[in-house]
Amino acid sequence: MLFTSIRQQLRNRIIQLLPADQPAFDSVALDVFRYQAATNSVYGEYLRHLRIEPEKIQRIDQIPFLPIGFFKQHVILTQAAESPANPQNLLTFASSGTTGTLTSRHYVADPALYDTVSQRLFEQVYGPLDRFHILALLPSYLERNNSSLVYMVQRFIEKTGSKRSGFFLHNTADLTATLRDLAAQRVPRRRILLIGVTFALLDWAESGTDFSFLRQLPELIVMETGGMKGRRQELLREEVHNILTHRLGVPAIHSEYGMTELLSQAYSTGEGVFRMSATLRIRLRDVNDPFSLYPAPSDPSSTPSVRQTGGINVIDLANLDSCSFIETQDLGQYDQETPDGFRVIGRFDNSDIRGCNLLVL
Template identity: 30%
Template sequence: MHYEDIKQRILTFIENEERDSFDSLALQVFAYQYENNRIYRKFCRSRKVHPSMVQSYQQIPPVPVGAFKEAVIACTPIEEAETYFQTSGTTSGKQGRNYHHDLEVWTASMKSHFEENIMKEKCRVKMAILFPHPKEMPNSSLSQYLYTAIRDYGTEESVYIASNGTYDFEKLVSFLVESERTNTPVYLLGATFSFIHFVEYMEGKNLQFQLPKGSRLMDTGGSKGRAIEMSSDQFKQMVAEAFNLPVEDCVNMYGMTELSSQFYDQSGSGQQKAPHWVRTVVINPENGLCVQDGERGILVHYDLANFHSVLGVMTEDLGISKKGEFYLLGRSEGAEAKGCSLAVEQFRNGVSKWN
């Protein structure tokens, strides 16, 4: 199957899932990736898996997320890519890249799920973005995500708070004061740690806001590894009190550079809402088998929108599944972390030994 053919089928599925089944399209995407992604084909051969043998998406070999730091995993020549998104490399020092021949599917995926979970049927709303512009971080998937949000859903009065590596919190205060004065709902979107720092700033200045009805806050990234760590529920309570927002209007977005879709948690419980073009399973990383419902394991996401690289990505995130839904528990540790490292080693050995 050619590039444009598979792309159009995915775009149609994102727009209308009833036109095709997930399994059917997943097998088509797998066949396309097996044929066009040389590194992934070598990995599948090392696992003794061929598209002719696969009958369900759960039989498609997922690539460990660390593999993106080990090899170029792309279905089209990287010199023809419109862009690539790059991981920060803060954990291992290595940076992984996810190449995109174009961003049409990535953008369709972002907008469709964003509209459903964030926009509340509003066409445009005044926004403040607590993260750098793509001009400063051109290879950040989060930067592109937030730019798409403000470009396609923000009013002309929307603003960026981050610039040249710093946050202009005085500018954000003026933005919020104006919102209160005019009773204009606003959306605040940005990295979790940015909001934590701003709340600290508010406390130091003895500030508090009561945002107009219809306002929302969306954070992403979590606080693990920062000076201050807190659960998603604790964070929601903190910002809800700081801005006088209902807790349900404080939403967490979970996303990854190595994927092309996002998940949203509006409850604070870690329950993630996936789009209909993504399926998630929970596995034991040591043997790759699915764990029982309610047991913790490593999350594996099968994302149709990620057709430029690989459909299945084995994360380093812990989770549990319950009745078809999954709950995010945080980063892997202990035996699970060792299992993730072993998976990367197996990937490295598999692609190096197979000619």
């Protein structure tokens, strides 16, 4: 009963967080850490192996991060979130993987929290969903039924209330026709979000279609979610964005950073620079020492002129019922010119390439 009450208080505080309120984020993160150290058996055992005493953790840069591979081997849930039945009965997101490989599984005990947080994070950057048409080109994700990205986009589509919103599996001709119809409208228009997996956007952009009509849609946002999924040669994000902006004639390509093991997202409105969001922060770690963190640009010890590449650690407070402190296999850099900005530049060489991941270095 005590942990249930603590969880509810934490849930309320997480929902109320604002993007720029770092002190509030740090306070909630420390309390979430103590809660998960006590109630998440896998994370608690990991801390014991590291000889970490949770009560001695006083700053968020002292919090250990759970290697993301644990989501493949273990059920990552807190006691308060565990179903009395099989955890498989919970909403479950799974990463994509090749035949015979283990996939990560993220059990979501509180879908309403995920819905609330994901919508707030999007709207804090782009505005209300009911002012959008959302066109989703996510063929590889639609081909399986447990994609967190498809789940999120489906909820977003419902929130738009637009008959134009929808998914396009492989029928890019219908996608083009929908965009042409929207360009021909003379009534007050909504913004348009075209969100797509990278390889599908590239295939569409290089299909020989005349995209000059897109100039009539200044409200169009093209957003890539990363990932070639073995369909095309891996490219750097900058190369992908150059191809898409040239072919489609749009000024910038937006990006979404998320993955199966995270319930929060970060967005880039161009130039490949993501902004940390209200419930998500990253810290970069030394590529050779996972327990050594690089100073953030805001730290006094940071050297602004040096752009270091490090492994991305994520604090995701929306992961209240699983683990909020994740050591990913992505590589990134702090963006020195953008407050709370970061770039995702690739993956560790020995990590497997997963569906929602960004481009390989």
